[in-house]
Amino acid sequence: MTSRFSVSGLVKKYGDNVVVDDLDLPIEEGEFLVLLGPSGCGKTTTLRCLAGLETPQGGSISFKDELIFDAESGVNVPAHRRNIGMVFQSYALWPHMTVRKNIGYPLKVRKMKEALKDGSIEQAARMVDCEGLLDRYPSQLSGGQQQRVAVARGLVSRPDLVLFDEPLSNLDARLRDQVRSQIHQLHQQLGFTAVFVTHDQSEAFALGDRIAIMKAGKIEQYDEPEHVFETPVSEYVAAFIGMSNRIELLRGHDGWRTTKGDAVDLSRALVRGVPDRGTEAAARLRPDDLLLHASTAEAPAGNVVLHAELVDFEYGGRYYDVTVRSGEDTLLLRASAAEHGVTLKKSAPGDQIAVSFDPSALRVYPDQADAAIDTVSQTAKTAVAPVPAKLAS
Known part of the structure; x- marks a missing residue:
């Protein structure tokens, strides 16, 4: 595949606030690219610049080798002349139009008269399981049905590029999974080029051929x-993709230790950017990398073992989400209800326990104070996500 869609040196400011900062983004034809990041990182603004809904102050954008925006030469193809499909977070369906007319609207605007007559609307509706809804109005549809109609509208004209602006965030968990699966299947079938914006790491891993994680x-x-999942290049990325556990490490004459004094072997860990003479580092690992033990003697041979105390635990069906504290570090883990349920129900906050992990699970970075890392860490702690099926297979 060739990179026939590209963003080069893109700059977008609002006053003195730089939202997109000299951004380069090659997009291969037929690729599903995901822009991933927290609120305020510039991902939606980048998408709106691609759509022609925002005018950048610098850089260039090309679609299929055709320049559609260039700040230096003054080229700026208006949004309605860029051959794009757009799927919004808020559905954005015309309330006075039937589903049929909503799906067919891009064909009408582009004056694609043959497509209006040759069954393209019915075909697009069929792709998203909405062919039985064509004569209904948006107010007669559920949220999931409305979003599927929005997807059909975005694809009906077979655009050069389909842009998705957090299209699943307004759906409940069950519908979100269903619509996500449908979008993935449609991309596999049709091979359209897409840019998808989300703050959800599970969506990014499930849908993306490539992921661009954005920061400032x-x-x-x-x-x-x-x-991205296995080798995050920075602590910021590691925190955002679910490595919510952070362990502060101190180097002494006998090697690396935690703030509680437990030894940590880094010989099998992925270490990035930690200077040989540095005295501090930050290790990241996922909640499902941690094992819970009643005592240190129960830990598997070769694991790093941490002395800890129980902080809290929450029932989740077949598992418990457990919070422990080891020295200055608060850690989250997911423990099997079948294995640990009886013991946990007899436990109380402050009880002494142990946790362990395979040292190869660690990703180690320079210890840097960074508000952005703290923000994404708090976001990651709101859910203990399993390994995506796409990566587990």
Whole structure:
């Protein structure tokens, strides 16, 4: 595949606030690219610049090797002349139009008369399981049905590029999974080029051929999902993709230790940017990398073992979400209800326990104070997500 869609040196400001900062973004034809990041990182603004809904102050954008925006030469193709499909977070369906007319609206605007007559609307509706809803109005549809109609409208004209602006965030969990699966299947079938904006790591891993993780208007890492998942290039990326557990490490004469004094072997860990003579580092790992033990003697051989105390635990069906504290570090883990349920129900906050992990699960970075890292860490702590099926297979 060739990179026939590209963003080069893009700059977008609101007053003195730089939202997109000298951004380069090659997009391969037929690729499903996900822009991932927290609120305020510039991902939606980048999408709106691609759509022609925002005018950047610098840089260029090209679709299929055709320049559609260039700040230096003054080229700026208006939104209605860019061959794009757009799927919004808020559905954005015309309330006075039937589903049929909503789906067919891009064909009407583009004056694609043959497509209006040749069954393209019915075909698009069929792709998203909405062919039985064509004569209804949006007010007669559920949220999931409305979003599927919005997806059909975005695809009906077979655009060069389909842009998705957090289209699943207004749906409940069950519908979100259903619509996400449908979008993935449609991309597999049709091979359209897409840029999808989300703050949800599970959506990014499930849908993306490549993921661009954004921070302060720049791309922190741009790679395939498997590489992002296994080898995050910075602590910011590690925190955002679910490595919510942070362990502060101190180097002494006998090696690395936690703030509680437990030894940590880094010989099998992925270490990035930690200087040989540095005295502090930050290790990241996922909640499902941690194992819970009644005592240190129960830990598997070769694991790093931490002395800890129980803070809290919450029932989740087949598992418990457990919070422990080890020295200055608060850690989250998911423990099997079948294995640990009886013991946990007899436990109380402050009880002494142990946790352990395989040292190869650690990702280690320079210890830097960063408000953005703290923000994404708090976001990651709101859910203990399992390994995405796409990566587990």
